[in-house]
Amino acid sequence: MLEFILRRLFQGVLVVFGVTATVFVVTRLVGDPVALMLPLSATEAQRAAFAQQIGLDQPIATQFLRFVGDIATLDFGNSLWQRRPAIEVVFERLPNTLLLIAAGLGAAVMLSIPLGAVSALRPGGLVDRLTMSVGLLGLAMPQFWLGLVAIMIFAVTLRWLPTSGMGTAAHLVLPALTLALTPLARFTMMVRASMIDELNKPYVKTARAKGLGLTRILRVHTLRNILVPFLSISGWELIATLSGYTVVVETVFAWPGLGLTAVQAIQRGDLFLMQAIVFVIAFLIVLIGIALDILSKAVDPRMELN
Amino acid sequence: MTMPLLEIHNLHVCFDTRAGTVQALRGVSLTVAPGETLGIVGESGSGKSVTAQAVMGLIDVPGRISDGEILWEGKPLAGFDVANAARDIWGREITMIFQNPMTSLNPLMTVGAQIAEVIEVHMGSSRRAARRRAAELLSAVGISGAERRLDQYPHEFSGGMRQRVMIAMGIACEPKLLIADEPTTALDVTIQAQILELLAELQEKMGLAIVLITHDLGIVAGLCHRVAVMYAGQIVETGPVDAIFENPSHPYTQGLIRSTPGLDADEERLTAIDGAPPGLLQPPSGCAFLPRCPIGDEGCQGPQVLRAVGAGTVACRKAGEQAWREAV
């Protein structure tokens, strides 16, 4: 087990390195950071000075080494926009995003398991058809649109909830629910399909022949057996959420998290801040991947340590 | 005569498919007496497994029991109109073991937990007591090092051992009837013999009644007291095992025994019964075996009823006549 963890950590380091390299390539070699970060009115002299300041005049290898070194010390430079260390901005906003994700994904996970299980018990029945419809709808709705419509209905027309921003628990409701719908749809479909598969397996027949009641079969046998694939899917959704959904949902609701910050950074051409955000998120994603693998191995006695 | 443990009266089971309704069981009636071993023999599709599943309440959509009833010790167990309130009986008084022990055991649960489960649920035991009993059971079915084995997973056992585990689960609550659905089909021949021996031993020790479902006549000869032969969803003959083998009455039974190669036979080719069983979407109203029967005629086109003949029953107007030329 220990060997497995170490190997995965090493792989993780490789991936993070890969991400770092990609970020470097994309920002330094492909685009023109100077043009990006300075206003159009900047003079040649100003551009040259700036280029020297961020080290663009040096050979690529040196630049890269310096880049890697900086990152190792979490020095991403100063955010042009906020005029303070980029990493500071990231750490300030990160908890807000994490809160949103916890609320949204948490709701999705908790709702999807019972919904999926009940649908699987009576496929074709009322709950099932309802669940499938909501599921299909949920997967078809762009989150930004769902968020805006939710604002129109619940905040503007009904005035039950605030329209945007962060502050009270009420502020969390709409963003979290909006964030939750797509994962909820995916999870529910997955739980349902897995449960149906599982309930049709021979060992369930044996369990029924043993005279076990439905609740027990669900709780002790089938739900536990779909845990590993569910974990896997959850991991993917978590990653997708971190790298995509939060950007959109935070923008719609003006929720001060990393996603919104990323958009604002781009709009202002704040490359350093962008780099910091991408790096931290990529790092988190790698961490999630590793945690998932380890967890899966711990739960399933049959999984090979590969 | 003692009250039979299990009685099946005129059981009809059908499956609704897109192509139509398949009549899997067409009026099956059986009894099992305490302590006896009944063998149910037939080819694939004859309905023998479906019968067992009906008894255990395992008929699922798209299947359903469309007529008949099943009585356990005189009380309704499952049937057309009866609510399935029989959960204390299944797993406790009647148990079932299945053909493929690898897929019939929960791969993610220890063997000990799976055995202990039955004991906890049906006998209200504590976890520790159930675990102790599970270890005893593993030893009783011939698995050594039981304590250690309790915490292992099914994939850590060989095929024969897994079947022993299933048997252990099956006898955990000291049932009165054990249904074994092709318990040895998926096993090597040498292991087969061991498992059958185990079943015989347990029967003697516990006074267990066994229903053994198989397509293998050899197994039947060794273990059973009585035999029921099924064809196309119906029972065509029943009787004591010796009588069936020495003096089969129904042409189909005769054909089965005739086509079973003996070890000392010097035939070069296997004899088989020509043709195939009828499809059960629109089963024939008369004798289902008629198209393949050498001695059938127009009189056989009406429905055939099981009539008592000797110590058993046969569903054939020409019961007892020699159907095939080469004598059995």
Add this chain to the structure above:
Amino acid sequence: MAASASAASPTPVGTRVPRGRISELWHDKTAAIGLALILLIVFLALFAPLIAPYDPAAQSIMARLKPPVWMERGTWEHLLGTDNLGRDVLSRIIWGARATLTIGAVTCLLAATLGTVIGLWAGFMGGRTDSILMRLVDIQVSFPGILLILLVVAVLGPGVWTLVAVLSVTNWMVYARLVRGIVSSTRQTPYVEAAEVIGCRPARVIFRHILPNIVSPLMTLAILEFTNIVLAEAAVSFLGFGVQPPATSWGLDVASGRDYLFIAWWLVTFPGLAIVVTVLSINLFANWLRVTTDPEEREKRFARAEAARRRRGRRRAEA
């Protein structure tokens, strides 16, 4: 010593004639509606210049912020209302279909081609090339999606073709994995091994043996990915980094409408609805297709409907 065994479990000979595809489609109303909507959207995209009542960029000071026809102040001239510049919403939606479908189709084609080629290469080469490529796939899959797009866009500047390129590059992995898997397993089948042994050139092996096995799953995957691309493009355009004005895109329109959320709900609602309808109808139809082309799934669907019918009958009887 087995009895002469023959046919398997209940083999239906057939009293009911299994319905043909078309009638099955008709019977499953949702899938039929899905297909109809897909055709409608494609039609709109193809013939946008002829169908749209107005030029989507045509501004009109007189007709600003008009609500849809069924509300007061709505007019028949602008069925779904107008935006703050007086542009007709319906026309913009029709033209938006063109943008969405084009971007989606081109991206899918590029990603699928790239993915298939890489998958074929990996599957054929096997060994180190294979594991390197698949490791690349793994790494890229774990790289953040929209975030990566935003980063690239940040550096290269927003625009449709940038978007298409980035979407293709982040999308090819699923195809590669699928194709590689099929190539791997097909190559191990005896008939392909035989072909290779007698000296068939790889190209021939690919075309005669492997490609036919790839086509169907690839198409199913492409349809699924298409909807993902549509949603991704909409999100990126919404954020302002995709399709740029004056071009129209449903996502872009929702973003513009956002400023008028409080007073002109139709600006946000209808373009978004167009996205939902598009994705939903494709999913419905694709789902139906998947079930219908797989006999096992078809039988399951039948069985479930049957069970549900029976349960309802029983409940009614008990009531």
